[in-house]
Amino acid sequence: MTAHPGGKEEKDNNPVNVFADKGAWHAYALPEEKDEKTWGGFSGPLYIAQEYPWWLSDTFSKLRLTEDGESLDLGGGGKPEFTGLPGRLRQTYRLEGGLRLTMELRYATNRTALVRARIENTGDESRRLGASWSGKLLRPEKKPMRDAPELRGTGRGVGVDFAKVRETWDYLTDGTERFEVRHGEPVRTAVDGDAYRTELKRAVRVRPGRSAELDWTESYTFTAAERRREVARAESALAAPRVVAEAGDVRWRGYVRRATEGVPADRRRLAVKSVQTLVTNWRSAAGKLKHDGVTPSISYKWFTGGFWAWDTWKHAVGTARFAPGLAKDQIRSMFDHQITKGDKRRPQDAGMVPDAVFYNDASRDGGNWNERNSKPPLAAWAVWEVYRATGDRSFLREMYPKLAAYQAWWYRNRDHDRDGLAEYGATIDPANDSEEEARLAAAWESGMDNAPRFDAKLGTKALENRDGAGKPVGFSINQESVDLNAYLAADQRYLGRIASRLGREGAAREWRARAGWVNRAVRESMYDPGTGWFYDTSLDGDRLTARGRGIEGAVPLWSGTATRDQARRVRSGLLDSEHFGTPVPFPTVARSSPYFAASTYWRGPVWIDQAYFAAEGLRRYGYGRDARALTSRLVEGTHMGDSRPLHENYNPLTGASLNAPNFSWTAALLLPLL
Structure with a gap:
C-alpha cells in the first residue's frame, strides 16, 4: 500500500504526478491550485523506502512570510501560478502591496534538492519581513511502518530519521535512512510531535525594486556514509545556489535540444x-x-x-x-x-x-x-x-x-x-x-x-x-x-x-x-x-x-x-x-x-x-x-x-x-x- 497526500491509501498507482532529477530517490509535486493550505511549499516529498514509494508529508516545507507579526496572504494579489518546467518546479505568488514570491525546486545532486525562494519588492516602500517554515509528517496507516519516521530538530533546520522496518511487500528501511532540511541562514526549530516550525533568525529586508533570496536543501539518504557525503554537497549548493541553478538549466537545455x-x-x-x-x-x-x-x-x-x-x-x-x-x-x-x-x-x-x-x-x-x-x-x-x-x-x-x-x-x-x-x-x-x-x-x-x-x-x-x-x-x-x-x-x-x-x-x-x-x-x-x-x-x-x-x-x-x-x-x-x-x-x-x-x-x-x-x-x-x-x-x-x-x-x-x-x-x- 502506498500512502498519498491527505492520508488516503491507493493500492498501486500514485495519482499525483511528481518530479525528480539526477537519480534522486525522493520526488516532489506542485501544490494543488484549489487547496490554499498547500500553497507556499512543494507537495511531498515522495520518498522511496528502498523499493516502495511513500509520502512523507503533504507539504513538508511550507514557507510563511509575515509583516508586523501578521501572515501575508499568498493569494492576496491574485491567482498563483504553478508551472512544471524542464528540470524544475516553479510557483509564483503576487502578494498585496507589491511583493512577488517565486519558489523554484531543482536537484543539486542525486540525493539533494535545492529550493530557492525569491522575494521581489515592486512597490515604493522598503519591507521588513519574517520568514518561517512548517510541516507535518504524514504517517503510514499500518504498523510497523507507521512507527518508522521520527521528526527531529537540528541546528540547521529539521530532519526525519527512519526506524528499521523489513516488510518485504510494503516497506523496507535499515534504520540508517534520513531526510534532512538544511537552511542557508541561521534558523531555530521547534518540534511538537509530528509537526515542526523553523524560523529565520533575522528579518528579511527588501528595498523597492530589489529582491532577497532564501535558499534551503532537502536531502534523502540511505546510509550513514551517504549522509556524511551529502552534508558537504548540500553546503556546497547553499554556498553557490546560482551556480547550481545555472548548471541545471544548461543541462536541461541540452536534454531538450537533443531530444527534439x-x-x-x-x-x-x-x-x-x-x-x-x-x-x-x-x-x-x-x-x-x-x-x-x-x-x-x-x-x-x-x-x-x-x-x-x-x-x-x-x-x-x-x-x-x-x-x-x-x-x-x-x-x-x-x-x-x-x-x-x-x-x-x-x-x-x-x-x-x-x-x-x-x-x-x-x-x-x-x-x-x-x-x-x-x-x-x-x-x-x-x-x-x-x-x-x-x-x-x-x-x-x-x-x-x-x-x-x-x-x-x-x-x-x-x-x-x-x-x-x-x-x-x-x-x-x-x-x-x-x-x-x-x-x-x-x-x-x-x-x-x-x-x-x-x-x-x-x-x-x-x-x-x-x-x-x-x-x-x-x-x-x-x-x-x-x-x-x-x-x-x-x-x-x-x-x-x-x-x-x-x-x-x-x-x-x-x-x-x-x-x-x-x-x-x-x-x-x-x-x-x-x-x-x-x-x-x-x-x-x-x-x-x-x-x-x-x-x-x-x-x-x-x-x-x-x-x-x-x-x-x-x-x-x-x-x-x-x-x-x-x-x-x-x-x-x-x-x-x-x-x-x-x-x-x-x-x-x-x-x-x-x-x-x-x-x-x-x-x-x-x-x-x-x-x-x-x-x-x-x-x-x-x-x-x-x-x-x-x-x-x-x-x-x-x-x-x-x-x-x-x-x-x-x-x-x-x-x-x-
Whole structure:
C-alpha cells in the first residue's frame, strides 16, 4: 500500500504526478491550485523506502512570510501560478502591496534538492519581513511502518530519521535512512510531535525594486556514509545556489535540444514530456543497484525501486538521444548482475542476465528481485544505439564479451531440441518448483506475460532442458517464438557490427552468418502464406495459427528477417482494421483473434514498444508513409500530446490510457518513433 497526500491509501498507482532529477530517490509535486493550505511549499516529498514509494508529508516545507507579526496572504494579489518546467518546479505568488514570491525546486545532486525562494519588492516602500517554515509528517496507516519516521530538530533546520522496518511487500528501511532540511541562514526549530516550525533568525529586508533570496536543501539518504557525503554537497549548493541553478538549466537545455532534434514542431512538447518522464524515473546507484538506471515508473508501487532487463534495453535506446552517459550506466546496471561461471548457485546459467534487479536481493528481504527467468535479448541493439550517439569504442569493448556470453546462454539453455531456434523458458530456481510455475516464468521471460500464445489451456507447457551430461539446466516451453528468434538474429547482426568496429573481422563474419541462418529459419518455418503473418511454432514445426495473430508477428520486419513479399503481406495485416489497423493501431493481439481483449494487458492493448517495432519495420521495407500515418493515429488517438502522463499501454478501440502512469519505455521509444 502506498500512502498519498491527505492520508488516503491507493493500492498501486500514485495519482499525483511528481518530479525528480539526477537519480534522486525522493520526488516532489506542485501544490494543488484549489487547496490554499498547500500553497507556499512543494507537495511531498515522495520518498522511496528502498523499493516502495511513500509520502512523507503533504507539504513538508511550507514557507510563511509575515509583516508586523501578521501572515501575508499568498493569494492576496491574485491567482498563483504553478508551472512544471524542464528540470524544475516553479510557483509564483503576487502578494498585496507589491511583493512577488517565486519558489523554484531543482536537484543539486542525486540525493539533494535545492529550493530557492525569491522575494521581489515592486512597490515604493522598503519591507521588513519574517520568514518561517512548517510541516507535518504524514504517517503510514499500518504498523510497523507507521512507527518508522521520527521528526527531529537540528541546528540547521529539521530532519526525519527512519526506524528499521523489513516488510518485504510494503516497506523496507535499515534504520540508517534520513531526510534532512538544511537552511542557508541561521534558523531555530521547534518540534511538537509530528509537526515542526523553523524560523529565520533575522528579518528579511527588501528595498523597492530589489529582491532577497532564501535558499534551503532537502536531502534523502540511505546510509550513514551517504549522509556524511551529502552534508558537504548540500553546503556546497547553499554556498553557490546560482551556480547550481545555472548548471541545471544548461543541462536541461541540452536534454531538450537533443531530444527534439528532427522532431516536427507539433510533436516537440511530447518529446520533452518523454524526457521528463525518463528523468523522473531515473534512480542512482543504491543498495544492490551498482549503476544508475531508469525504473519503469515511480508512480506505480511495484515499478519504483528496481530495473528490468528489456525495459532497460529500450530505456537506453531512448535515453541515448539526450543523455548517453545515463544510457551507458543503465546497460551496466543490468550486466552488473550477469551470471558468471563461478556463480555458486547457478553456474549453469553463466551469461544470463536476470529479469529484474532491485535495491534488495533475496538475502536482504527483497521479494521483487527475479532470477527465475531472463528477458528478450535486445541488449546488443541498445549498446549499438549508445555507440551511434557517442562514438565510444571503449564502451563497445567493455560490453562485447558480456553480450556474446548472453547470446551463448540462450542457445545453451533455451534450445530444447537443439535445432538452432530458441524458446522462452525458466531457470532452475526454487520458485520454479512445478511445470506450471516454469511455464509462468517463461511467459514472464517473453515480457508478454498473459499473451494468448502462452496459455496453458492452449497447449503451452514447460519442458526440462539438460546438458550433454544429463544435468538439468533449466526449462523451455514447447514452442519456438517468432519474436525471440527475430530479436536474437537482430542482436547477432548488431554484434557483427560491434565486432567489426573493434577490428574483429573474423568474429563479425561469424555473427553475420549466424544472423543470416536464424533469419532464414524464421522465414521458412514461422511465416504462414495462407494468412500472411508470422507465428510461433511447435517443437514439431507446426505453425500455431489457431491462437490468432499477435503483434510479435511484425517483429521480423523490424529485425530485417522477412522477405519483401512477406513484409508486403504483414503490412496488409498492420493496416487492416479487422486485424492491427484499429482506431489506435498496433494492438498486441489482432482484433480478429478470438482471444482479443482490448483492455487486458498483453491480450489487446497497444504497447508503445511493439508499436515502435512495427512502425520501424514498415519503414525498413519502404513503407514510410504508412508508418507516419499510423504513428500519427497512435499519438492523436491516445492524446499523448496533452498534459496527461504517458501510460504503460492504451485501449486500441478507444485510446483510453491503461495501467501504470509515467511509464518509461513508452517515453523512451516515443523519442525515436517521433
